[in-house]
Amino acid sequence: MSERKVSQTDLFVTFLTIGAISFGGGVVAYLRDALVRKKKWIDDTEFLELTSISNTLPGLNATNMAILAGDRLGGPLGSVLAMIGMCLPAFIFMTAAGVVYGSHVDRPLVDAALRGVAAAATGLIAATWFSIGKKSLRGFYDGFFVLAAVVLVNYFKLSVPVVLVIVGGVAIFTFRPKPKVDEKAAEEEQWIKSLG
Amino acid sequence: MDQIPRLAGVFSYLSFLTIGGGMAAFPEMKNLVVNVHQWLTDEQLVHVYSVGQMSPGPNMMMVAEVGYLVAGFLGALVAALAFFLPTGFLTFAVGRIWNRLAGWPWRDSIQKGLGPVAIGMAVAGLITFGKGAIHNWLTLAVALAVFAASLRTRINPALLIASGAIVGVAGLR
Numbered sequence A: 001m002s003e004r005k006v007s008q009t010d011l012f013v014t015f016l017t018i019g020a021i022s023f024g025g026g027v028v029a030y031l032r033d034a035l036v037r038k039k040k041w042i043d044d045t046e047f048l049e050l051t052s053i054s055n056t057l058p059g060l061n062a063t064n065m066a067i068l069a070g071d072r073l074g075g076p077l078g079s080v081l082a083m084i085g086m087c088l089p090a091f092i093f094m095t096a097a098g099v100v101y102g103s104h105v106d107r108p109l110v111d112a113a114l115r116g117v118a119a120a121a122t123g124l125i126a127a128t129w130f131s132i133g134k135k136s137l138r139g140f141y142d143g144f145f146v147l148a149a150v151v152l153v154n155y156f157k158l159s160v161p162v163v164l165v166i167v168g169g170v171a172i173f174t175f176r177p178k179p180k181v182d183e184k185a186a187e188e189e190q191w192i193k194s195l196g
Numbered sequence B: 001m002d003q004i005p006r007l008a009g010v011f012s013y014l015s016f017l018t019i020g021g022g023m024a025a026f027p028e029m030k031n032l033v034v035n036v037h038q039w040l041t042d043e044q045l046v047h048v049y050s051v052g053q054m055s056p057g058p059n060m061m062m063v064a065e066v067g068y069l070v071a072g073f074l075g076a077l078v079a080a081l082a083f084f085l086p087t088g089f090l091t092f093a094v095g096r097i098w099n100r101l102a103g104w105p106w107r108d109s110i111q112k113g114l115g116p117v118a119i120g121m122a123v124a125g126l127i128t129f130g131k132g133a134i135h136n137w138l139t140l141a142v143a144l145a146v147f148a149a150s151l152r153t154r155i156n157p158a159l160l161i162a163s164g165a166i167v168g169v170a171g172l173r
Helices: A008-021 A027-038 A044-056 A061-102 A107-136 A139-155 A160-174 A183-195 B003-015 B022-036 B042-052 B059-103 B105-133 B137-152 B157-171
Strands: none
Touching: A008 A027, A008 A061, A027 A044, A027 A061, A044 A061, A044 B059, A044 B105, A061 B042, A061 B059, A107 B042, A107 B105, A107 B137, A107 B157, A139 A160, A139 B105, A160 B022, A160 B105, B003 B022, B003 B059, B022 B042, B022 B059, B022 B105, B042 B059, B042 B105, B059 B105, B105 B137, B137 B157
């Protein structure tokens, strides 16, 4: 793993900044802007590679990307610093939200506001996944696996890990590596045909 | 205090279900947080999750708020570490061997296969979530308006969600 000459302080401050300003999500876009465009620490090809690793693994994109890019730029220490930088502002934000929520505030008012927030969040999350689906779903099998996951979780009430194993397993098997054409057998077949 | 090990167990387990993002784990989170441990009500969990969507950085840091509500500041810290550390180590390790996996034919199969599954799990999670968030015509209208605004404009999502709070205060008391 080639480690580049990026100062650990610079690395930490960059991720801390993104961790603090990326209100409302979309962290990957902020990361690309900072790492690829402004700092030019990594190029678009490598960035795309990191997002594809990040998408394949459990864990959030924001933190997976911080770990992967941090390691490429500053080794294990860089990875830890990038992760802390990315998470610290959110941790303070959400703990503060817990303090407010748990305190004796005007309960009916807060609950009413949060009902609106929850409705808005539903629309937002739906829009996010609608865009991702429109961009990446291709063909019958893709649609089938989406539907299978939804039906098994919401209609048959199977638990998430069970559905992940079943549908994930079938999906990976469906897209299994194509067996290499057995050249010798093909040659023999050709030979037999030429006889007839 | 006896809730601390439970928080650690629940959130480290949930972290491995977040294929494609936090929403995939929501039905199981609801099961554990609301039904099994009864830390929050269904509505409270939906509210805490929604506030997480406004947060900067990883939106699943909402686990820290759950931890705080269950066991104070230590609970917040434990929930966050439990949720982000185990998958963090996994990501670090796979990041290091990824290039060596380039010749492994199943690498592409896993990527192709998990793509639609991740979307399906997120939609399934969203349906579970929506049942707790959409109660009447007004909440439905807010969700549809935000859906459309988010697809058609470039307004910051945190502002869209905050505007939901205003509608809530005005019409959902």
